[in-house]
Amino acid sequence: MTALLPRSAVALTLGLLVLPITFGLLGTLLPAFGYLPALGGHDLSLQPFRDLAATPGLPTAAVLSVATGLAATLISLGITLIFVASYAGTPTLSRLQHLLSPLLAVPHAAAAFGLAFLIAPSGFLIRLVAPLFGIDRPPDILIPHDPMGLTMIAGLVIKETPFLFLVTLAALPQVELSAARRLAASFGYGRIAGFVYLLWPSLYRQIRFAVYAVIAYSSSVVDVALILGPNLPGTLATRLVQWMNDPDLSVRFLASAGAVLQLGVTLAGLLFWFVLERLAAVLLRASRERGWRFVRDQFLRRVSILVVGLIGGAVFAGLAILAIWSLAGLWQFPDLLPQSFTLRSWMSALPRIGDPLVTTLVTGFASTLLAILLTIGCLEREIQTGRSASQKALLMLYLPLIVPQITFVFGLQLLFIGSGGGEYRLTALVLVHLVFVLPYVFLSLADPWRALDRRYEIIATALGRSRLSVLVSIRLPMLIRPILTALALGFAVSVGQYLPTLLIAEGRLSTITTEAVALASGNNRRVIGVYALLQTIVPFLAFALLALIPSALHRNRREMRV
Amino acid sequence: MMLQRQPTNGLSLSNVLIRMGDVSLIALTAEVPPGSVFTVMGPSGSGKSTLLSFIGGFLDPVFDAKGKVSVDGVDLLSLEPQARRAGILFQDPLLFPHMSVGANVAFAIPADVRDRRRRRQIAADILADMNLADFADRDPATLSGGQKGRVALARVLVSRPRLLLLDEPFSKLDMELRAQMRTLVFERARTAGLPVILVTHDDADAEAAGGPVHRIGMNGASHD
Numbered sequence: 001m002t003a004l005l006p007r008s009a010v011a012l013t014l015g016l017l018v019l020p021i022t023f024g025l026l027g028t029l030l031p032a033f034g035y036l037p038a039l040g041g042h043d044l045s046l047q048p049f050r051d052l053a054a055t056p057g058l059p060t061a062a063v064l065s066v067a068t069g070l071a072a073t074l075i076s077l078g079i080t081l082i083f084v085a086s087y088a089g090t091p092t093l094s095r096l097q098h099l100l101s102p103l104l105a106v107p108h109a110a111a112a113f114g115l116a117f118l119i120a121p122s123g124f125l126i127r128l129v130a131p132l133f134g135i136d137r138p139p140d141i142l143i144p145h146d147p148m149g150l151t152m153i154a155g156l157v158i159k160e161t162p163f164l165f166l167v168t169l170a171a172l173p174q175v176e177l178s179a180a181r182r183l184a185a186s187f188g189y190g191r192i193a194g195f196v197y198l199l200w201p202s203l204y205r206q207i208r209f210a211v212y213a214v215i216a217y218s219s220s221v222v223d224v225a226l227i228l229g230p231n232l233p234g235t236l237a238t239r240l241v242q243w244m245n246d247p248d249l250s251v252r253f254l255a256s257a258g259a260v261l262q263l264g265v266t267l268a269g270l271l272f273w274f275v276l277e278r279l280a281a282v283l284l285r286a287s288r289e290r291g292w293r294f295v296r297d298q299f300l301r302r303v304s305i306l307v308v309g310l311i312g313g314a315v316f317a318g319l320a321i322l323a324i325w326s327l328a329g330l331w332q333f334p335d336l337l338p339q340s341f342t343l344r345s346w347m348s349a350l351p352r353i354g355d356p357l358v359t360t361l362v363t364g365f366a367s368t369l370l371a372i373l374l375t376i377g378c379l380e381r382e383i384q385t386g387r388s389a390s391q392k393a394l395l396m397l398y399l400p401l402i403v404p405q406i407t408f409v410f411g412l413q414l415l416f417i418g419s420g421g422g423e424y425r426l427t428a429l430v431l432v433h434l435v436f437v438l439p440y441v442f443l444s445l446a447d448p449w450r451a452l453d454r455r456y457e458i459i460a461t462a463l464g465r466s467r468l469s470v471l472v473s474i475r476l477p478m479l480i481r482p483i484l485t486a487l488a489l490g491f492a493v494s495v496g497q498y499l500p501t502l503l504i505a506e507g508r509l510s511t512i513t514t515e516a517v518a519l520a521s522g523n524n525r526r527v528i529g530v531y532a533l534l535q536t537i538v539p540f541l542a543f544a545l546l547a548l549i550p551s552a553l554h555r556n557r558r559e560m561r562v
Numbered sequence: 563m564m565l566q567r568q569p570t571n572g573l574s575l576s577n578v579l580i581r582m583g584d585v586s587l588i589a590l591t592a593e594v595p596p597g598s599v600f601t602v603m604g605p606s607g608s609g610k611s612t613l614l615s616f617i618g619g620f621l622d623p624v625f626d627a628k629g630k631v632s633v634d635g636v637d638l639l640s641l642e643p644q645a646r647r648a649g650i651l652f653q654d655p656l657l658f659p660h661m662s663v664g665a666n667v668a669f670a671i672p673a674d675v676r677d678r679r680r681r682r683q684i685a686a687d688i689l690a691d692m693n694l695a696d697f698a699d700r701d702p703a704t705l706s707g708g709q710k711g712r713v714a715l716a717r718v719l720v721s722r723p724r725l726l727l728l729d730e731p732f733s734k735l736d737m738e739l740r741a742q743m744r745t746l747v748f749e750r751a752r753t754a755g756l757p758v759i760l761v762t763h764d765d766a767d768a769e770a771a772g773g774p775v776h777r778i779g780m781n782g783a784s785h786d
Contacts, residue, residue, distance in 0.1 A: 386623050455652050458620050461643050462650045463670040463721040473669065477660045558703035559659035 006384060009377020013438065016374070017396060020412060020435050021403055025263075027411025027418075031256035038418040039249050048257035055254075057233040062261065065236040066269045068149040068229070069219025072156035073273070077211060079157070080164040083308050085195035086301035089177050096305070097169060099312045103162040104489070105539045106315060107496035109517050112155040112227040113532040114318015116144045117325060117525065119151070122333050124321050130334035138333055144228040152229035156221065158311045160214045164207070165308075170447060171206040175199045191301065193294035196284065209394060212270060213401035219269045220262055220404035223498040223513070227520045236262055237406050244410055244503060252414065263407045270402075319536060326529030345526040353512070353534065360495055360511040360538060362426065367433035368490035371441040372483065378442065379449045380471060383457075388450060397442055400435045405499050413503040425509060432500045441490040448482035480553065480560075484546040492539035512538060571634055572596045573725050573757035578629030580612050580621075587625070588613050588778060594725075596755035599748060599771035603762060604778040610761045614727040617759070618650055619643030633724040633757065649723030649756075651731040651747070655710035657702035663689070663713055664698030670721040688716045708739045715747060719754065726751050728760040732767060744770045 030036060034045035052058065087093040103111075118124050122138035130136070144151040177199065184194025204211075225235045233239070240262060243255035325331075329340030382388050409432060416428055452475065460470045476483065498513050505514065516531035554560035573594040580588040587609030594600040604610040615621040617631050620643060631638045638646050657666050667685040675681055682698075689697055692712040702710065711731075718726070731747070732740045748771060751758045760771050768775045 453656070455654070455656055456658065458618065459650055459652070459656055460658075460669070461620075462618055462646070462648050462723075462727075463717070464644055464647055464672060465669075466644055474658060478658070480660075554660055556662075556701050557660055558701055 006377045006381035009374050010381050013374045013378050014396060016431070016434060017400060017438060020432065021399060021408050023415060024408025024411035025403070027413075027415040028256050028259045028263075028407055029411070031253050031411075031414055032260045034253060036253065036256075036414060036418070038414075039252060041253060048253040049260075051254045052257040052261060055239075058236070058239075058261075061233050061236040061239055062265050064149055064230065064233075065219050065262070065265050066272070068153050068156070068235065069215055069217075069221075069266070069269050070272060072153045072160060072218040073211065073215045074276075075153065075157050076160040076164050076214060079161050079304065079307050079311070080168055081196070081200065082192060082300060083304040084165070084168050084172070085192040085200070086297075086304050088172060088195065089181060092305065093169075096308055096312070097166070100162040100165055100308070102540070102543075103159070103312065103315050104166060105492040105536075105543055106159070106319070107492075107513060107535045107539070108155075108159050108221070109223045109227060109496070109498060109513055110322070110532040110536045111159050111315050111318060112224045113516070113520075113528055114322050115151070115155050115158060115314060116228060117321040117529075118314065118318050119143055119154075124317070124336075127334045127336050135334060145231050147230045149230050149235070152225055152235075155224050155228040156218045158314050159224075160218065161308070161311050164210060164214065167207050167210040168203065171203055174206060175202055188293055188295065190294040190297040192297045193292070197288050201281075201284075209398040209402070212273070213398055215269050215273055216266050216402045216404050219266045220406050222406065222502075223517045226517055236265060237404075240406055240410070241499070241502070244413070245507075255410065256414070259407045259410050262404055266404045266407075319533070322529045322532045322536075324529070325525045326533050328526060328529075345530050349527060349530045353515075356510045356512050356515050357534075357538075359426070359429075359505075359509050360513070363429050363433050363501075363511065364491045364494040364538075364542075366430040367437045367494050368441065368487055370430070370434050371438040371490050372445070372487055374438065375442045375445050375486070376476075376483075379446060382450075384467075397439045401439055405436075406503075409500045409503050413506070416504065422508075425505065429501065429504050429509060432504050433494045433497055436497060436500065437490040437493050440493045441486045444489050445479075445482055445486040448479055452478060477553075478560075480550045484549055488539070488543040488546045491542045495535065495539045572598075573600075573759070574630070574632050575617075576630045578613070578616070578627070578631065580609065580616055580625055580627045582609070582625050590629075590776060592774070592776065594757040594759065594773075596757055597752040599751070599758040599760050599773040601760045601762065601768040601771050601773060601775045602778065603765075603768055603775055605763055608778050610778055611729055614650065614729050614759065614761055617646075617725075618648045618727055619646055636724070638724075647722065647724045648727055649718035649721060649725070650727045650729065651714055651718060652729045653731060653734050655702075655707075655714040657705075657710055657713055657717075659702060661702070662698065663694070663700045663702055663705070666702060666713060667698075667717050667720055670717045672722055684720055685716075688720055689713070692716050707735060708742065711735065711739075711743050712746070715743075715750065719750060723756060726756050726758040728758060728762075730762050730764075730767075733762070733764060740766075741770075748772075 031039075031041060032048050034041045034043060034047055083096075084093070087096070116123070120143055121141055126135065126138065144155075180198040181191075181194065184198055185191075189197065220237045222237045222241050225238045229235050229238065231238070236258070240255055240258045243251050243258060246252075246255075324338065326345050327341045327343070328338035329342040329344075331338035412428075412432060421428065456474055456478065457470050460474045461467070465473070495511070496513060497511075498517050501509075501511050501514050505511075512531060512535045516528065516535050519528045519531060550560065575590055575592045575594075578588065578590045579586065588602075590613070592600055602610050602613060612621060612625055612627075616625075616627045617638065619641075621627055638648070657663070658669065661669065664682065664685050667688060668681050671681050671684055675684065686695075686698055689695060692715065694709060694712055694716070697705070697709070697713070702713065705713065728747070732743055735743055744767065748758070758771075760767060762768060
């Protein structure tokens with residue numbers, strides 16, 4: 001029994017990750033070639049692709065997708081690298097870690113709205129400097145939605161940098177940081193150069209899947225693109241969503257072909273990145289072999305901390321502006337603050353928030369709970385077999401994050417329509433969220449799980465306790481903190497899901513996030529403020545509540561405190 | 563050879579051989595009568611702790627092991643690790659940090675003692691016996707090193723072990739405490755009639771144990 005459960009957990013986990021992706025891709029591919037009996041497509045043909053090729057502006061949209069995705073990844077990784085290289089092993093790093101960790105729980109859409117409210121022509125930053133320059137009307141510049149996608153890149157960078165930063169920090173204990181630092185310094189290398197020469201290659205090997213996930217995400221993102229990206233023409237993914245939600249169901253064939261193109265676009269982005277990787281490796285080697293020491297890197301180090309501080313500041317300031325807008329009465333340009341505050345926006349929004357909120361909570365709790373049970377089963381299996389997950393298993397885990405959501409979730413939607421499973425919509429929603437929640441829950445819990453001193457369990461077993469009893473009374477209570485953190489992270493990931501919710505729910509169910517993003521095209525900042533803030537508050541409340549549990553449980557246990 | 567060997571009292575190790583790849587770490591045949599201590603000595607990295615893992619049922623699969631191990635005629639290796647009741651003390655006391663001192667001890671009391679009050683009483687009795695009366699509700703983190711060591715000993719004793727496996731349990735204690743703990747552990751094992759295997763690299767441990775000493779070397783050569 002105790003051996004059987006974990007084994008089936010591994011099979012179940014792999015199935016729940018791989019099957020939706022496989023079937024989803026199939027469900028996208030077949031209609032792309034004209035086959036979808038439910039919508040009257042019985043014969044294979046290239047017509048959808050011909051229609052796609054005839055769509056104006058598509059090459060621009062595709063290039064825009066790749067370019068913004070790669071730029072956002074390159075900038076985020078660059079900031080992370082220089083900052084970690086400069087400050088790994090110093091108190092500065094751990095201080096910034098405390099600033100950046102909460103950013104992970106802020107949904108992409110909320111961060112993007114906050115940024116928009118900050119930098120728009122009538123945004124807070126311009127109001128700040130307006131008196132200095134005598135500006136009394138919002139300047140006529142196209143921000144956000146600038147045609148180059150620069151605002152969108154910024155919006156991605158403020159979310160992906162914290163992600164890459166935390167992933168890198170998690171990998172950092174695996175390298176000999178202080179020894180390498182001393183060695184590099186004694187040979188006269190600059191801090192950054194020493195770190196890059198000695199540690200970065202092995203560190204990068206451990207975080208590369210996360211980097212690929214950022215590329216895939218950034219090149220196919222929808223919500224951030226709708227809020228900040230160019231709209232005429234938009235990125236490929238935003239065009240696809242229009243087609244996917246078109247009331248004329250025959251447009252779904254075109255949408256399928258477009259989703260295949262998106263898969264190609266993201267793959268092209270990844271291939272381009274592989275070339276960059278090789279190039280960087282060659283340059284790194286050449287520089288190392290010449291013995292370039294880059295001793296004077298102090299300026300770069302200072303800049304990196306400034307940029308990281310700016311990123312954290314931008315997100316938090318954005319959230320604050322959202323809060324102010326949600327409470328604002330009359331707020332004219334260029335006033336720095338509203339003339340009055342009112343609860344009217346909240347009052348008028350609240351009656352309509354109930355259903356989306358319930359859907360958000362139910363989907364979040366259910367998918368996260370399933371994810372944690374499966375994760376514990378898999379990790380328990382690891383202990384039984386004495387083998388930890390291979391690179392292949394790790395890739396499997398990252399697969400839902402590397403294959404663009406829009407390409408396989410759309411296929412799942414078509415399968416869902418085809419099977420007429422409308423009454424199980426909520427179940428379908430939970431299972432689709434699970435695909436994206438599971439990797440984060442697993443990655444968050446795996447390290448603390450493996451780090452627990454095995455001798456505690458040896459002692460408990462030798463005292464005559466069964467494996468199940470040891471799990472329940474020793475391991476799980478000792479790991480209560482990381483387990484709750486994983487739960488909170490999983491919940492935040494579920495709350496932030498836009499596209500899967502939109503596609504699977506088909507407008508019959510909505511969450512706080514789909515409601516918030518739907519407001520992007522309108523320009524009611526007060527309502528946007530309410531929804532975007534709610535979207536942030538829900539996961540933060542989960543974090544806060546879950547953080548209280550261990551303190552209450554282990555009130556009198558000193559070693560159980562952090 | 564024609565006759566089945568009569569069950570003997572105490573621990574019997576026959577033709578135990580532990581290897582990693584082609585390197586033999588331990589080759590050993592020994593009888594350890596109840597209450598006496600059998601010491602295995604070797605430098606760190608010699609693989610001496612693998613003997614304890616093998617007997618307890620926790621040997622890492624990278625090692626190959628064979629041989630027979632029985633206690634009072636019971637073949638240990640045929641039992642699941644949790645059924646072997648091989649009490650272990652490590653270098654660190656490893657008290658469960660989320661449980662009170664009393665709960666740590668009560669956790670070890672065999673399941674056939676069902677009555678909760680009875681379990682609490684057993685834990686309180688042995689704690690009192692270890693000069694730790696009134697410690698039951700304490701947080702283990704607030705105890706001194708010596709006190710933690712005594713709780714760990716109390717915990718292993720109430721589990722009614724068949725034998726004791728000691729993995730350098732004194733090496734992290736300071737001189738004075740080390741002598742006290744040694745005396746206490748060996749004395750308790752003697753009183754309870756438990757065969758003991760002590761793994762150490764400290765000659766003073768071996769001397770205090772008083773029993774036979776089996777030395778293994780860095781190169782894996784095993785000799786008495």
